[in-house]
Amino acid sequence: MRTAFFLLLSVTFVLSNAQAPKFKTKYLNNISDSSLQQHVYILASDSLEGRGTATEGERKAAHYIVEQFKLNGLQPYNDTCFLQNIGLWSWQWHTFTLTDAHHTFETYQDFVYLSSAPIEPQITAKCVFIGNGSDSIINHIDLDGKIAFASIENFKSWYGIASKTKRKGAIAILMVHQSDSNAFNQVSEKFKAIHQQPSIGTQEPMFSSSMVKAFAVNQSLTEKLFNQPLDSLKHLTSHQQIKDLPTPKLTIGCQLKVELADANNVVGYLPGKGTNKAAVVISAHYDHIGERYNGICVGADDNASGTAAVIELAKAFAPLKGKLNKDLIFLCTSGEEKGLLGAFYFADHPQEHSFDIKANVNIDMIGRIDSTHKNNYIYTIGNNHYPEFDSLVHVANNMNVPLKIQYDYNKSQGFGNFLRLSDHYAFHRNNIPVLGFFSGLHNDYHTPDDTPDKIDYQLMEKRVKLIFTTTYLATQKTAFSSQTDE
Numbered sequence: 001m002r003t004a005f006f007l008l009l010s011v012t013f014v015l016s017n018a019q020a021p022k023f024k025t026k027y028l029n030n031i032s033d034s035s036l037q038q039h040v041y042i043l044a045s046d047s048l049e050g051r052g053t054a055t056e057g058e059r060k061a062a063h064y065i066v067e068q069f070k071l072n073g074l075q076p077y078n079d080t081c082f083l084q085n086i087g088l089w090s091w092q093w094h095t096f097t098l099t100d101a102h103h104t105f106e107t108y109q110d111f112v113y114l115s116s117a118p119i120e121p122q123i124t125a126k127c128v129f130i131g132n133g134s135d136s137i138i139n140h141i142d143l144d145g146k147i148a149f150a151s152i153e154n155f156k157s158w159y160g161i162a163s164k165t166k167r168k169g170a171i172a173i174l175m176v177h178q179s180d181s182n183a184f185n186q187v188s189e190k191f192k193a194i195h196q197q198p199s200i201g202t203q204e205p206m207f208s209s210s211m212v213k214a215f216a217v218n219q220s221l222t223e224k225l226f227n228q229p230l231d232s233l234k235h236l237t238s239h240q241q242i243k244d245l246p247t248p249k250l251t252i253g254c255q256l257k258v259e260l261a262d263a264n265n266v267v268g269y270l271p272g273k274g275t276n277k278a279a280v281v282i283s284a285h286y287d288h289i290g291e292r293y294n295g296i297c298v299g300a301d302d303n304a305s306g307t308a309a310v311i312e313l314a315k316a317f318a319p320l321k322g323k324l325n326k327d328l329i330f331l332c333t334s335g336e337e338k339g340l341l342g343a344f345y346f347a348d349h350p351q352e353h354s355f356d357i358k359a360n361v362n363i364d365m366i367g368r369i370d371s372t373h374k375n376n377y378i379y380t381i382g383n384n385h386y387p388e389f390d391s392l393v394h395v396a397n398n399m400n401v402p403l404k405i406q407y408d409y410n411k412s413q414g415f416g417n418f419l420r421l422s423d424h425y426a427f428h429r430n431n432i433p434v435l436g437f438f439s440g441l442h443n444d445y446h447t448p449d450d451t452p453d454k455i456d457y458q459l460m461e462k463r464v465k466l467i468f469t470t471t472y473l474a475t476q477k478t479a480f481s482s483q484t485d486e
């Protein structure tokens with residue numbers, strides 16, 4: 001403890017003398033609580049629908065950030081465009097088909113598809129009634145290449161029956177609830193909501209031919225197919241009783257639309273005075289989790305606060321264009337909530353830009369006061385791996401209204417390892433020194449209650465000033481040593 005403290009003081013002394021006099025505090029005057037507040041309220045408004053990755057709300061947020069970057073004179077990261085597509089795939093249901101010779105049935109009204117594997121191209125096959133799907137029936141029926149039709153007691157058990165008929169060679173299964181006419185409507189509504197959400201992944205989706213293909217259908221469709229009331233169908237419990245039923249030919253199809261997702265990092269830069277392209281990245285994720293718990297999670301603290309800080313920092317640094325020893329990259333990432341996907345994409349695709357990244361300052365949730373503090377503090381993350389960054393933040397802190405620099409989230413706690421829980425990890429993984437800024441967890445985290453009115457904008461201004469000064473010192477520093485045993 002003692003040794004570490006002594007070392008810290010001596011480094012601080014050297015840096016203070018070497019670098020502090022060059023710094024003009026006038027740049028800090030461009031950082032204001034009211035402007036931070038304005039950005040947070042816009043980014044966390046309901047119309048952005050919680051900024052889910054690859055959604056329209058997220059694209060609106062990206063548009064706003066691009067406009068702000070342009071206003072502040074930033075240049076596009078690759079000199080043509082501020083948006084960097086992060087290479088995700090998105091897929092969503094496009095069309096569902098279920099017809100017989102006489103009817104074209106309506107999705108969600110007459111039938112609903114329960115599986116995730118597509119049926120493309122369409123298949124036409126005979127439909128065979130299998131009663132409740134018990135072994136005593138299906139062991140006596142040839143299901144190979146057929147569409148099975150079961151009358152079941154509970155839609156919750158659909159997967160078990162579907163798997164069993166799949167093993168018997170059935171290409172798909174239709175299921176009706178044998179007594180509750182409302183059960184279909186409930187399951188249909190539930191799956192309609194699921195179908196309306198696109199799925200997102202880092203790879204183009206693959207579907208194995210062994211996956212089951214199951215539909216829930218309503219009573220009236222059932223009666224049309226087999227020409228008799230459901231009440232009499234459900235009493236057919238042996239294969240002898242079933243064998244004389246009609247076997248109508250059905251055509252089924254479920255088509256997915258698979259495309260490269262429109263999910264983008266927003267990246268601008270401020271050129272320094274050199275031509276070697278050495279750069280410091282200031283990052284914050286701007287995506288959030290969309291709707292959850294029957295409400296829009298607007299993510300004011302997480303992470304409209306960090307995004308607002310990046311915008312405000314771009315404004316504050318703008319007068320220093322061409323004057324800093326390194327370029328400054330302003331990176332607002334997408335896909336953080338899905339697993340740091342935008343930051344990984346940026347850090348792992350250096351071929352998409354010409355920068356030589358020397359350090360990363362990451363901002364994730366800096367607007368609130370947690371239950372263990374009253375005022376004037378900030379948690380920093382990564383200091384234990386990068387002692388030189390730790391020195392910088394202390395030098396910077398002495399040049400501002402001092403905040404209590406807290407280290408609690410450098411320890412692995414019950415919640416997890418915070419070094420791995422935000423975008424700084426993508427740079428740390430590439431041996432680039434990182435420092436994360438964070439104001440701590442709270443009960444509104446990832447709920448619709450993380451709203452802009454709960455943010456302390458005056459304290460946030462002080463934190464952003466500390467981040468400005470730390471970043472400024474990082475641009476002036478000639479080298480970072482790194483220590484990566486994580």
Ligand SMILES: [Zn+2]
Pocket residue numbers: 285302303336364365
């Ligand atoms: Zn976050």
